[in-house]
Amino acid sequence: MYRQAKYDEPLIFELGKKGRRAHLSPRCDFSRDDIKIPENMKRITPPDLPELHEGEVMRHYVHLSQMNYCVDTNTYPLGSCTMKYNPKVNETIARSEKMMYLHPNQPVETVQGILEVLYDLQMSLGELAGLPHTTLQPPAGASGEYTGLALIKAYHVDNGETQRDEIIAPDSSHGTNPASTVLNGQKLIEIKSNEDGRVDIDALKAAVSDRTAGLMLTNPNTLGIFEKDIIEMSNTVRDAGGLLYYDGANFNAIVGKIRPGDMGYDVLHFNLHKTFATPHGGGGPGSGAVCCNDILEPYLPVPTVNHDMDKDYYYFDYDRPKSIGKVHGYHGNIAVALRAYAYIAALGEIGLKNTSDQAVLTANYAMRKMEKIDGLRLSHTSAIPRKHESVLEATPFLRNHDVSGMDIAKMLISRGLHAPTVYFPLIAHEALMMEPTENENKERIDQYVQVLEEEMDKARKDPDYAHQAPKWTSIGRVDDAYAIRNLTLSWKMMKEKQEE
Ligand SMILES: *Cc1c(COP(=O)(O)O)cnc(C)c1O
Numbered sequence: 130m131y132r133q134a135k136y137d138e139p140l141i142f143e144l145g146k147k148g149r150r151a152h153l154s155p156r157c158d159f160s161r162d163d164i165k166i167p168e169n170m171k172r173i174t175p176p177d178l179p180e181l182h183e184g185e186v187m188r189h190y191v192h193l194s195q196m197n198y199c200v201d202t203n204t205y206p207l208g209s210c211t212m213k214y215n216p217k218v219n220e221t222i223a224r225s226e227k228m229m230y231l232h233p234n235q236p237v238e239t240v241q242g243i244l245e246v247l248y249d250l251q252m253s254l255g256e257l258a259g260l261p262h263t264t265l266q267p268p269a270g271a272s273g274e275y276t277g278l279a280l281i282k283a284y285h286v287d288n289g290e291t292q293r294d295e296i297i298a299p300d301s302s303h304g305t306n307p308a309s310t311v312l313n314g315q316k317l318i319e320i321k322s323n324e325d326g327r328v329d330i331d332a333l334k335a336a337v338s339d340r341t342a343g344l345m346l347t348n349p350n351t352l353g354i355f356e357k358d359i360i361e362m363s364n365t366v367r368d369a370g371g372l373l374y375y376d377g378a379n380f381n382a383i384v385g386k387i388r389p390g391d392m393g394y395d396v397l398h399f400n401l402h403k404t405f406a407t408p409h410g411g412g413g414p415g416s417g418a419v420c421c422n423d424i425l426e427p428y429l430p431v432p433t434v435n436h437d438m439d440k441d442y443y444y445f446d447y448d449r450p451k452s453i454g455k456v457h458g459y460h461g462n463i464a465v466a467l468r469a470y471a472y473i474a475a476l477g478e479i480g481l482k483n484t485s486d487q488a489v490l491t492a493n494y495a496m497r498k499m500e501k502i503d504g505l506r507l508s509h510t511s512a513i514p515r516k517h518e519s520v521l522e523a524t525p526f527l528r529n530h531d532v533s534g535m536d537i538a539k540m541l542i543s544r545g546l547h548a549p550t551v552y553f554p555l556i557a558h559e560a561l562m563m564e565p566t567e568n569e570n571k572e573r574i575d576q577y578v579q580v581l582e583e584e585m586d587k588a589r590k591d592p593d594y595a596h597q598a599p600k601w602t603s604i605g606r607v608d609d610a611y612a613i614r615n616l617t618l619s620w621k622m623m624k625e626k627q628e629e
Contacts, residue, residue: 138196138603140620141189145179151186196603198547199408204569204577206495208518208550208562209303209351211381211403212410216475219406219468228467233459237444243463244443247434250470251418257481258377258397258420259390265418266430266461270378273398273417274309274345276430279453280396280421281343281372282313283428287451293342293370299328301350301554306376315342322556326352326509333362337369343395347376349383351554351562352508353492353515363393372396372425380404381566382489382516385482396421405469416465427451434460487567488517491574495519495565498578504529504585508557518564520557521549527559532588532595534559539598539606540584546577 199205205212222228231243251263267273278296285293296310297318310317318336323329328346344366348356356362363373375389375397381404389397401407402415409415421429431452432445445460476484496519500507504526507519523534538548538561550562565574588595597606617623 138193141181141186142179142620144185144189145181147180149180149182151181151183200568203546204565204573205547206549206563206565206569206577207547208520208564209379209553210410210550211379211400211517211564211566213381213403213406213566214568215406215408215468216472218475219471222471223464223467228464231463241443243467244434246470247460247463247466248436248443250466250473251434253470253473254399254418255420257380257384257388258399259388260394260397260420260422262422262426262429262433263418263420264430264433264461265416265466266455266457267398267417267419268457268462269415270398270400270403270417271305271309272456273400273419274305274374274376275312276417276419276453276456277374277396277398277421278309278313278315278343278345279456280419280425280428281374282315283451283453284372284425285342287428290370292340295338295340296342296345296374297333297336297366297371298345299347299350301326301352301556302345302347303351303376303378306345306347310345324509325511326350326354326556327356327358327512328362330358330361330365333365337366337371339370341366341369341371343372343374345374345376347379348389349379349516351379351518352512352520352557353382353518353564354509354512355382355516359392367393378403379517382485384485385478386485390420390422396425401465401469406472407465407468414462414465416462416469418461418466418469428453430454430456432460484567488565489514491565491567491569492516492518492563494571495563495569495574495578496521498574499561499563499581502578502582502585504589505561508560517566518562520554521561521563522557523559523561526585526588530589531592532585534561536588536595536598537561537581537585540588540595541581542599543601544580544584546580
């Protein structure tokens with residue numbers, strides 16, 4: 130038997146009635162036979178489209194858009210995701226006709242404008258990273274990681290050191306780090322964090338060998354803690370012949386403050402869709418731009434965007450014999466790059482630094498308020514202040530009231546607020562990971578924490594209230610374990626299961 134979620138929002142397929150129409154198109158003044166579609170490519174059955182009145186179509190989609198939760202409607206402190214406000218001017222630029230009608234196959238002389246933008250963005254990112262060469266091809270952070278690790282691999286192979294196949298990463302790292310390593314055919318060596326929540330230097334020293342391809346480090350790490358021994362770490366890996374990869378997805382805390390290149394790092398990925406605005410989430414388009422130093426430059430994906438200074442001419446350089454090849458169709462998600470360019474250009478050097486200051490201040494303010502709530506405690510208390518985010522543990526609450534971190538998150542949803550990231554990183558217990566970003570002012574944080582306190586009060590009196598949350602949402606508490614074992618990924622699959 131298939132267990133149906135409490136879900137009363139009909140799908141558009143369920144609203145359709147045969148013969149209803151949203152739009153009347155003019156009659157064709159040519160015969161279908163005039164359209165020269167090869168026989169084997171013609172469809173045999175008509176598409177299974179819902180038929181309904183335009184007004185109903187409109188209501189359906191407008192209602193769905195109102196059910197959406199987004200930074201434009203409320204606080205969205207999802208840790209390690211940097212859900213920041215996206216200036217609307219970026220959207221206007223990304224949707225301008227000049228952008229929309231560009232085609233990647235156009236001759237280069239007709240696209241000098243966008244190439245200049247991409248080139249300038251590459252330069253700006255290179256400057257922020259302290260690593261001068263950039264590719265904008267990778268379409269996500271994970272894909273940037275894959276690309277960066279592929280550069281490291283290509284470098285070692287080129288130097289005849291094919292045995293260097295181990296990537297070292299701390300146990301606080303984002304789940305994409307091990308995944309990118311494995312996809313690259315490299316072996317992950319996980320090292321433990323110490324009591325401070327930082328990389329254990331002795332564990333790192335014990336892990337390096339002549340098989341070390343590189344270290345993959347997130348800094349500030351996913352606990353929001355800056356790796357203060359970063360220079361010693363770089364030296365340790367470099368002395369062993371390894372290279373240094375910087376996961377820059379948490380760059381929001383350090384933009385314009387420090388540069389990974391100056392800390393000895395060889396390659397880094399940015400999440401343009403986190404640090405430099407762009408609506409993201411749900412797997413939407415992103416950009417995991419990668420910057421590297423001179424030794425890795427020859428291996429960058431093909432083509433790179435270059436500038437001929439003498440002729441003041443921008444071009445794609447395909448003549449890259451050592452390149453790892455392409456990592457994405459054409460040149461990456463250009464609209465995301467364009468938004469990042471607009472964001473950086475609008476804020477400038479001082480503006481970017483201020484953004485970081487504000488993000489860090491807000492994160493620490495929220496952390497200090499939340500740790501005072503009875504039942505929550507800060508993880509890894511020896512590292513204060515934090516950077517862009519902090520992790521609170523609901524362990525005392527679970528012990529005393531049988532109400533978990535997950536229950537707390539669901540209660541916040543009942544109140545119409547987005548929860549922090551839960552149960553990540555794995556080295557914290559009952560984790561609630563909070564990253565308000567620079568978006569949120571003091572009043573918003575105060576309000577958020579007040580709602581959190583009110584809900585935890587209710588849970589103290591009645592733990593069942595917490596176990597049954599969220600209330601008043603179209604979908605109630607989902608049975609995660611059941612859902613993962615019985616993946617139902619489409620409406621058709623759901624119907625089939627219901628009929629079983
Ligand atoms: C978000 C994130 C990633 C992955 O980025 P995606 O664009 O989601 O693939 C990698 N590392 C860290 C630390 C992140 O926060």
